[in-house]
Amino acid sequence: MDDSVPIEIVNSNNIMFYYRWDGPHYKWRKEGFEAKDWLDHFKTTFHLKEFGIRFWDYAAVVNIDSLYKQFGTPTFLSIRKNFGHDINNRILKVLAPKKNLYATSSIFENWHNCNTILIQTLDELGTYGPDSSFTLDHLLCINARKIVCFVPGVSLKVLNKFLKLWMSGSNARLEQLYFELISFSRGSDIVMEGIPYHLVPKEQNQQRRFKSWDGKVEACNGEGMDIYRFDGTKATVCIIQTQMNVHLYFYVWHDHCIVNNVV
Template sequence: MTYSFPLLNLPTAAILHVVKSMDYGEFLNLSFLSKRAKKSIELMNLKCDELSIYIGDFVHMNMSIGTKRMEWKFYYFLKKNIDEDVEEVQDEEEVDEVEADVFALPDNVELLIFDGVSSKAEWYMERLTVKNWIQHFMTIFHFSEIPHLDFSRSSSIFSIEEIKDSMISINKLSVSSDTGFDIDYLLSNFHSKYLHLGLGVFETLKKPENIMIRNYDMLRIYLNRDHPSTIILDDLLLFNSKTIKVCEANWTAKSVNRFIKHWIKGSNPRMELLKLLDFSDRAFIDTDILKDVHFTEVPADQIRWFKNQDEKLIPFEGGKDFYRQDGTKATIYNFGSYENFRCIAMCVWHPHCIHN
């Protein structure tokens, strides 16, 4: 078969040699020319180190490959057309009416490439949807899930159903409090291994227990420090995640002590790591946290390595060991209070969490 683009008439090895000398904007353009061109880019075996999709009052994707960082900004109109289109809309009532609608995801994109010092716009492309881009990237950059999807300010201007249809499986989901969405409905449509609820989001949930009982690898919650804690002991006992991080928990030592006693009796069997953080100038007292709990103090200079859900090793020094009724060991770490910030961590030494 003869191609109109001369490069594609070369043997595959020769095409690959040429493509490797291209910059990102050039070979991405090439990948759209034909199936063979796209296959040549695939053979470069480029790996996407990082991919984050942000949906707010606009849509953009950040991608890192090697030393390059690319940002894809999606628009309804390309920049060169924006002024012309704005001039066409003169009636303020018409503008208000348009702003009240739910928009389709934009399908015009601008590519910016960062080299660590500066950025420049490489090219623009029209009429290719977010869904099409994700599917294209999956093939040429060899990934099978979205590492990070972030719903931020005013993202409710877009349809949940269209966003869901555009995505593949999600590793980490972040949600802020000003999305405009019904958060319960949003979370019922998007499932992930990791969930990060931004400041005040948890308080807006109508049925928070639906989130508590899900089997997340990590659940991180930022409570609103201006309100009394909305996560009490009974709530924490429902959590079914491996790693649980609650910021602004405002728990008392008595509450922590009661939780430890419930855990000893068998609660939270999936939990591997618990972190409670809040602002307070009063450090927890170990004797209060571990009241009526048999424990062994570990030398302060003894370092043990904890393997988390990502297979990453976390060093813990000292701490106090205690055991569940089934023989599972846990350690409580009281990091005290520093600049009015205190933290307690409890790690559970399941066999797969122990680094030998």
Template sequence: MYWRWGAYGRKKKLLTPRTVEVNVFDNDDQVSGPVFLHNDLALKDWLKQLQDIFNYDEIDSIQFFAGSFYFDIDDIREVFGNKYKFDIEFLNSDAYRQLILEKFFPIGKLSIMTSRFQDSKLPANILIQNFEYLRIRGLFHEEMMKLDQLLMTNSKVIEIDIIQVLSKDFNKFIKLWQQGSNPHMERLSISHPNIEEDNVGWTIMRGIKHDMIPANRIRKFNTVESKKPCFVHGGMNIYRNDGVKATIQIERSLFRTIWHMYVWFDHCIVES
């Protein structure tokens, strides 16, 4: 790799990597690797060779790390193309992050980390975009997402991980959803360490008319971020003013609690 002056300062070009690391996954499960191969091919040639070997024409996602901003963004786009899914959780540069959002527009799926933004505050220009999938991750269990940020989030699938959301704010969010807020949302999950709060389920559902679904009733939900449907066990059914149904589910484990909200649009329903 070598350095050159580009439109955004002195940046590295993507040429011939010294080694190539290959890992093989089946969905999210790693089945082999890592394998490190010595290399004399240009990166673009390596991509073509791997695509031929695995008979897979697409590159599903690109992940940017802390040092990625050293590389020329136009060069990355030329080598990888305009891809659909981006992980910028560990990217520190605000300017480079904005370049990614501009250069690879439209982006379908995005993963971000709150601690990479100033004062851990997520910018509105990211939240308001209509991503198919948006993952927002915390780092120290101390970051908080407020009601106005939830209402601003315009994506279809929203995953909030290791970030505090007050149960009373989730209660207000559900009530506002019933009145028409977040109309594009299909699934929401909020995961955080176990909360030392009594009757959290009662707080979340206070003042909300709902129907209890037995835990042994299992429904399949089609979601855009996975090739396989997910299973919804029981939960509490609620309805929006226009008749659209959603299910609220509170999942507890030893170390964390997850609040789920599934919106049963026609294309999300999987017939048994």
């Protein structure tokens, strides 16, 4: 066998199930089953309408087209490593998810990848990684309802500029934004610099409930800083500061996000 030829996922008589890395694992076997048969079996057995594909390793040796042939379009796609420009693009083109995409921030080094990823009308886009390849331009291109970023290298000033541009009209679909980054500075001083806001005390702010598009409800965190978009749309910025980290929560109060008329 030529190792340079990508492997097609066809005959999968055996299937392994892992419950977390350190948990129990199970193995099933059925002669003549292909990967698609296993997926259909589990979807029927557990009444599942959605499924996801996660790439950890070995994407370079798998035929991406054969994955699509077997599984179709995934609901969720996770790319945990940067497999190089060509493979990244192939995965994102062939297996573009219906709802959620999670990817290492290093794939944003190439702007062509960004065009493929960021403009999709996703429900949620998450990115993570130690590098600083993720920039303000990336944020402004995102068309997802929820953005989740664990990218320590992003500057607090980037978030300040983003909030100002959101107030001016960017990212119209956005409902929620969460950022975790490293900073020893007081986050609220930098993030909210030059932005007019109304401070909501912690006790009052934590009484507010935010309802996302999928019906999930969560409480606001800590003090709230209410700001307004040019069209009157209200949003709340919550910043939780720890010794080394800044956690920023951003809630946009679209009509369907308000619970019990408390905003």
